[in-house]
Amino acid sequence: MIKVISFDLDDTLSDSQFDELIWRTEIPKAYAKEKGMPFEQAHKEVTAEYKNLWGKAAGNWRDASFWLKHFGLKTTWEDLLNALHHEIKHFDDVVPVLEELSKRFKLVIVSNAERKFIDAKLKLNHIGKFFSKVYSASSDFNLKKKEARVFKKVLEDFNIKAEELVHIGDEEEYDVKVPRSLGAQAFLLCRKGDKKADFNDLHEFKTKVLN
Numbered sequence: 080m081i082k083v084i085s086f087d088l089d090d091t092l093s094d095s096q097f098d099e100l101i102w103r104t105e106i107p108k109a110y111a112k113e114k115g116m117p118f119e120q121a122h123k124e125v126t127a128e129y130k131n132l133w134g135k136a137a138g139n140w141r142d143a144s145f146w147l148k149h150f151g152l153k154t155t156w157e158d159l160l161n162a163l164h165h166e167i168k169h170f171d172d173v174v175p176v177l178e179e180l181s182k183r184f185k186l187v188i189v190s191n192a193e194r195k196f197i198d199a200k201l202k203l204n205h206i207g208k209f210f211s212k213v214y215s216a217s218s219d220f221n222l223k224k225k226e227a228r229v230f231k232k233v234l235e236d237f238n239i240k241a242e243e244l245v246h247i248g249d250e251e252e253y254d255v256k257v258p259r260s261l262g263a264q265a266f267l268l269c270r271k272g273d274k275k276a277d278f279n280d281l282h283e284f285k286t287k288v289l290n
């Protein structure tokens with residue numbers, strides 16, 4: 080029997096446009112402005128450094144504040160958020176499906192994203208109210224990706240068996256293989272419908288778990 084449903088966040092509930100703009104546009108823009116150089120050069124230096132620290136900065140790698148500090152910038156997370164919060168978007172099926180599933184199951188978020196990104200996305204449309212708990216692999220576990228111990232913590236916190244947990248997300252490795260390795264049910268969602276997935280939207284997923 081299913082007791083807890085766990086959702087990935089990015090490209091599952093919200094699209095990644097906001098993140099793309101933060102990393103690829105807004106941080107390079109702040110870097111260009113504060114260091115007095117053309118955007119193109121700033122973009123090149125910033126993205127080279129992202130690449131350079133991938134795997135070396137653990138969970139910090141996903142924290143925009145870490146990068147602003149790392150680059151020695153005065154710009155803050157709040158500045159970035161103020162400039163871009165209108166770019167945060169949820170897919171159309173998110174609110175109705177969460178509304179319905181939250182009546183029957185405990186819902187949680189299991190995301191790689193850093194806590195501030197998650198908070199900003201859950202604030203929109205007040206969807207945070209549907210979730211009993213939110214797990215950030217980077218902020219809570221200092222991991223760059225959700226490994227088995229993140230899902231293990233969900234099982235512990237809710238005192239449930241692996242088969243009582245269902246997870247859905249868009250990454251085959253971390254949203255499907257990892258939770259399945261513990262014995263949980265896991266499904267691959269592909270919003271674009273361009274690869275083999277269990278579902279293309281959350282309505283199909285809802286029908287499956289309610290039956």
Ligand SMILES: [Mg+2]
Pocket residue numbers: 087088089090091248249250
């Ligand atoms: Mg995702």
